[in-house]
């Protein structure tokens with residue numbers, strides 16, 4: 001064919017981009033397009049840090065395309081209108097894109113494909129987002145997996161494809177009358193440090209290189225220590241496809257633990273694909289009648305990192321500062337919201353989506369439902385003790401001190417429970433509990449019992465129905 005469109009969405013890269021590669025193989029000229037989707041931008045869970053990361057990655061992508069004899073067209077509106085209209089104007093015979101598995105994306109892509117077919121233009125979706133497609137593995141009975149370990153075994157044994165080379169020549173820049181759409185206006189939240197990230201494909205590759213040279217070897221031990229840079233920090237790049245999972249796997253496959261974490265990402269896509277209702281509801285139907293508490297004051301204290309539980313607060317401040325939080329601390333803060341504050345996990349899920357640069361429906365929802373014990377995790381109710389987690393994973397309190405300057409002078413023996421300091425000790429370290437740093441807003445031992453009762457009641461109520 002003479003002209004094809006490649007519709008970029010969450011695949012903002014030239015290397016190992018399956019649909020883009022297919023387009024280039026089949027067309028003399030490939031016109032790449034990105035559409036700022038008003039339906040997504042107006043969603044209440046779309047946060048400025050994520051839009052910022054996307055806009056910056058897109059800007060770099062536009063330059064890369066220009067250096068390769070092409071031009072990235074940027075439009076704004078509804079994809080089902082914009083993409084077919086552009087394809088028609090440019091005389092494209094087909095539109096290529098990489099499949100996405102979120103409920104909204106599935107519906108959107110079906111609408112775009114239909115609108116294209118009405119205009120006689122072919123839709124060419126490709127499998128690209130995951131190493132193993134959500135439908136490519138199943139239990140022996142042919143059902144989707146709801147338990148990670150057997151999923152992992154099947155996933156690990158499934159056939160894999162190798163990364164494709166980068167597209168080096170788009171075959172000519174498209175001439176277009178309309179100016180490109182500007183990125184949406186965003187105002188980054190106060191406290192968010194843009195310097196924490198360099199968005200885009202080149203930075204993603206540099207990050208992968210440095211992690212595989214220095215970090216991967218110690219990943220199994222380092223990954224649970226929030227005070228050290230022990231994980232890859234590739235999550236926002238994977239979210240926006242600045243790097244492909246195949247490229248990451250190729251570099252990191254020697255570390256089984258790391259490969260397993262990539263599989264967790266894929267497991268949650270598998271779950272979302274087969275049970276799209278998890279985006280709204282508890283996966284465990286028994287938990288759908290849970291009576292969550294509601295307290296704006298407790299929710300605000302959690303969001304602001306002022307709960308009086310240092311590891312929780314440090315995590316929430318890291319989230320605000322970097323738009324990212326260490327996985328161990330994501331688990332602790334999520335457990336705290338649901339099991340200690342008894343607030344609905346959807347409130348936490350929404351707050352994470354609004355603040356994370358890597359906010360991604362499948363792993364975020366999976367992580368929240370895991371922490372809330374409402375999801376696919378088969379284990380009985382787990383309740384993290386935030387103090388023990390802190391002692392175990394941040395023994396010297398280095399992570400706590402980095403994010404909570406008010407605890408800077410607190411001696412190591414009190415760093416996990418500063419409220420136990422005597423008034424003299426508080427005075428001598430310059431941290432007055434209740435003034436400089438809050439006393440615990442709830443009592444963990446009591447809230448643990450309350451959580452046990454709440455979950456038992458939800459299960460009991462379901463049984464009686």
Ligand SMILES: Cc1cc2nc3c(=O)[nH]c(=O)nc-3n(C[C@H](O)[C@H](O)[C@H](O)COP(=O)(O)OP(=O)(O)OC[C@H]3O[C@@H](n4cnc5c(N)ncnc54)[C@H](O)[C@@H]3O)c2cc1C
Nearest residue numbers: 231232233234235261264265327330359360363364367368
């Ligand atoms: C409550 C909660 C919310 C979460 N929300 C998100 C989210 O919105 N977006 C997101 O990408 N991840 C989310 N995670 C998973 C995990 O915390 C992050 O992927 C990880 O912290 C990213 O850091 P990294 O790239 O350095 O990870 P690494 O440890 O270097 O792992 C490499 C990659 O594997 C994947 N991965 C690692 N751990 C997990 C996991 N537990 N579940 C799923 N995938 C994983 C990620 O793609 C990650 O980039 C969430 C976890 C929890 C408990």
